[in-house]
Amino acid sequence: MQRLALFDLDDTLIDRRHALEATLTRFASRHGLTPDERDALLVRLDDRACVADFSAIRERHGLSASAQALWREYLADMAASSVCPADVLDGLDDLTRHGWRIGIATNGSADIQRAKLEATGIAHRVHAVCVSADLGLRKPDPRLFATAVELCGAAPHDGGWMVGDDPVKDIAGGRSAGLATLWIGAPDRWPGDLAAPDRTAPTALSAIRLLLEHTA
Ligand SMILES: [Mg+2]
Known part of the structure; x- marks a missing residue:
């Protein structure tokens, strides 16, 4: 198998939940929202956010700034x-x-995912970035992984690894694209109704160490 690893971004390489909480606390303070209203935004934007969300938020809270x-x-x-x-x-x-060739395979808006990759220093450490909004495809669609493999300059049928925290989007999706899978999570939290990942690691760092051992 070639030395190729695709990584999910949110809650794999970065703690999106932590960033979202900090961002919405600042947002609430800047725009005069109550703690309950801030918590409601946390629920609303828990999975993803786009500009349309801010049209609705602007309207609901009577904010003067544009969406x-x-x-x-x-x-x-x-x-x-x-x-x-x-x-x-x-x-x-x-x-x-x-x-190793390294790619990012992430769902989300292109502007925000790329801004996070730049700000964290990940962008210049990877060979390719594949964002769902650029392609009009979302994980677990196997075509997104195939595109990421291609953008990495890797061989399309010579395998590789998909590393991520989401059992369906990352692990089932990666497998359907012909990749070996490495789940970031606690083994006892794996959903029993899904086929198990090839490997499991508690953190991104331990996942990277597993990959390095794999080719030692
Ligand atoms: Mg994730």
Whole structure:
């Protein structure tokens, strides 16, 4: 199998939940929202956010700023609040040093996903970035993974790994694209009704170490 690893971004390489909480706390304070209203936004934007959400939020809370301005504010705050741990960044460098091709396969809006990749220092450590909004396809669609493999300059039928935290989008999706799968999670939390991943690791760093061992 070729040395190729695709990584999910949110809640795999970065803690999106933490960034979202920080961003919405700032948003609520800036626009005079109550703690309950902030919590409702947390639920609304828990899975993903796009500019249309901010049209609805603007209307609901009678905000004067345009939806585009609110979206840009959200985007800047999410990028600034997103962190990839230094040892994970070092791990990505180690993979490259050992001849691995690395791609990002992520669902989301292109502007926000790319802003987070730049702000965290991940962007210049990977060979390719594949964002669902650019393609009009979302994980678990196998075509998104196939595109990421191609953008990495890897052979389409020589395997590789998909690493991510979502059992369906990342693991079932990666498998359907012919990739070996590495789930980030606790083994006892794996949903029993789904086929198990090839490997499991508790964190992105331990996942990277597994990959490095795999080719040692
Ligand atoms: Mg994820």
